[in-house]
Amino acid sequence: MTYVVTEDCIMCKYSDCVEVCPVDCFYEGENMLVINPDECIDCGVCEPECPIEAIQPESEENIQWLEVNREYSQQWPSITQNKEAMEEADEHKGEANKYEKYFSENPGKGD
Numbered sequence: 001m002t003y004v005v006t007e008d009c010i011m012c013k014y015s016d017c018v019e020v021c022p023v024d025c026f027y028e029g030e031n032m033l034v035i036n037p038d039e040c041i042d043c044g045v046c047e048p049e050c051p052i053e054a055i056q057p058e059s060e061e062n063i064q065w066l067e068v069n070r071e072y073s074q075q076w077p078s079i080t081q082n083k084e085a086m087e088e089a090d091e092h093k094g095e096a097n098k099y100e101k102y103f104s105e106n107p108g109k110g111d
Contacts, residue, residue, distance in 0.1 A: 001058050002037035003047060004065040007099045008054035009033055011092035013108075014085045017046035017055060021080070028079040028108030029072055031086065036073035037066055052093055077110025 009032040018026040018033070025039035026046075035046075037058070047055045058066050092098065 001042055002040040002066070003035055003042065003044065003055055004037065004058055004062055004069045005032065005034050006054050006056055006062055006065045008052050008094075009050075010098040011095070011102050012052055012054070012085055012089040013083075014051050014054075014089065015079060015082045016049040016051065018079050019082045020045045020049050024078060024080045025073070026079050027073040027076040028110050029076050030104040030106040030108055031102060032104075033079065033108075034069040034072045034076065037070050039073075072105070075105075076107040079108065079110050081111055 011031050013032055015026075015033065022043060022045070023039055023041050025036045027034050027036060035055070044057070047057070056062055
């Protein structure tokens with residue numbers, strides 16, 4: 001089992017989680033982060049660091065997010081340091097259907 005970043009991260013991109021990750025398995029997109037499931041060691045230290053609860057253990061309910069995390073962790077740059085959240089993060093916290101509305105395949109800047 002691995003941890004995955006879910007839709008709640010889109011348009012928020014809090015990065016408190018990346019600094020605690022012992023294996024640096026986070027990758028940065030333009031408007032969300034993902035975890036490489038093949039690098040994640042399932043330690044779970046990132047999960048409580050996410051202020052919007054966007055990080056969850058892999059499960060049947062979020063299996064589509066496992067694939068999103070796997071695909072984009074291969075394309076986006078690594079991020080290992082905390083950065084400011086997106087300017088409009090508070091406005092989008094808890095919003096539904098963010099994937100359909102806002103998801104971007106574009107990479108972020110990374111470290």
